[in-house]
Amino acid sequence: MKTYKLNILALFTSVMLLMACKKNNADRETLAEGRVTFDLPAASDVVTRSLDIKNITLLSLEMKASLVGNTSDDVHYVTFAADTTKIADYRTKYGNAALLLPTQSYLYYKPTVAIAAGNTISEAAVLNLSFQTTLKARSTYVLPLVIASVDGQVQDPKTRRVVYYVFNTGDALYVDHTGYTLTATASSTAGTNVAGRAVDAATGTTYWASATTVALPQWVSIDFGREVNFSGLDYFFPTAVTPAMGGYTTSARVETSSNNTTWTDRGTYTVDVNNTLKKQTINLPGLTTARYLRFTILTSTPYISGTLTYSIGFVGGILLRN
Numbered sequence: 001m002k003t004y005k006l007n008i009l010a011l012f013t014s015v016m017l018l019m020a021c022k023k024n025n026a027d028r029e030t031l032a033e034g035r036v037t038f039d040l041p042a043a044s045d046v047v048t049r050s051l052d053i054k055n056i057t058l059l060s061l062e063m064k065a066s067l068v069g070n071t072s073d074d075v076h077y078v079t080f081a082a083d084t085t086k087i088a089d090y091r092t093k094y095g096n097a098a099l100l101l102p103t104q105s106y107l108y109y110k111p112t113v114a115i116a117a118g119n120t121i122s123e124a125a126v127l128n129l130s131f132q133t134t135l136k137a138r139s140t141y142v143l144p145l146v147i148a149s150v151d152g153q154v155q156d157p158k159t160r161r162v163v164y165y166v167f168n169t170g171d172a173l174y175v176d177h178t179g180y181t182l183t184a185t186a187s188s189t190a191g192t193n194v195a196g197r198a199v200d201a202a203t204g205t206t207y208w209a210s211a212t213t214v215a216l217p218q219w220v221s222i223d224f225g226r227e228v229n230f231s232g233l234d235y236f237f238p239t240a241v242t243p244a245m246g247g248y249t250t251s252a253r254v255e256t257s258s259n260n261t262t263w264t265d266r267g268t269y270t271v272d273v274n275n276t277l278k279k280q281t282i283n284l285p286g287l288t289t290a291r292y293l294r295f296t297i298l299t300s301t302p303y304i305s306g307t308l309t310y311s312i313g314f315v316g317g318i319l320l321r322n
């Protein structure tokens with residue numbers, strides 16, 4: 001009997017709380033459309049910022065809602081959202097070259113915020129940006145944002161205010177070779193792993209390997225098709241070669257040339273590609289201009305195949321850094 005009474009009491013309490021919540025929602029002041037807007041000057045519909053696309057970072061943007069007119073005695077909840085259909089309006093107004101920010105590049109971490117009773121400004125909503133390195137260099141990306149709902153009431157898509165968040169990208173991490181075919185030669189080759197595999201699109205998957213019948217040093221030379229400016233390079237080791245197999249490059253020399261005849265020594269570097277990305281970043285002493293680059297593997301760990309051990313060099317890819 002005692003347990004039965006406790007269950008009845010719990011049920012009664014839950015019902016009363018539910019009724020109270022419904023009453024609070026019913027009693028909350030209903031805000032007319034347009035009373036809640038972005039906390040920005042009325043004449044402004046564009047927020048612009050530069051976006052670094054050289055590095056993989058998490059970037060957070062904050063925005064607030066504003067209650068127009070008098071304060072309210074009630075708390076009000078505002079939900080922001082992207083409205084990608086409005087990119088057409090932006091292009092008509094500001095230029096057709098604008099690109100819509102890809103959906104994989106942003107996520108509303110905190111889309112719903114409160115305007116506390118007695119206040120006119122909400123707490124900050126938070127939009128996270130990522131995958132910047134997948135964006136195009138020197139381009140304009142736009143994300144149209146709106147206040148989608150207030151207190152659960154959807155705002156009219158035709159009349160609600162749109163604010164365009166505009167992101168201008170700079171240089172990409174790597175030099176763009178669009179329109180040019182990269183070619184390569186090498187000091188020696190092991191089987192089908194020819195020099196061209198060091199510069200194809202399958203970075204790290206296909207690779208150049210030096211012949212097992214010759215000792216290091218061994219080199220691969222790349223022709224970029226025209227003179228390019230770069231600050232360094234990323235050297236990629238083949239993903240298929242494991243530490244147990246060996247052959248890991250431990251030191252390399254970088255040289256550049258404008259005519260494939262006269263070469264400038266850009267330095268000798270310690271290399272460690274025994275990492276998750278199987279990559280070594282080499283920063284040159286200064287910005288370099290050249291058409292050709294020669295990457296010479298000076299030393300590596302022994303490469304073991306069955307009972308045999310070889311001196312060998314591998315290049316899974318070389319990408320020039322801006």
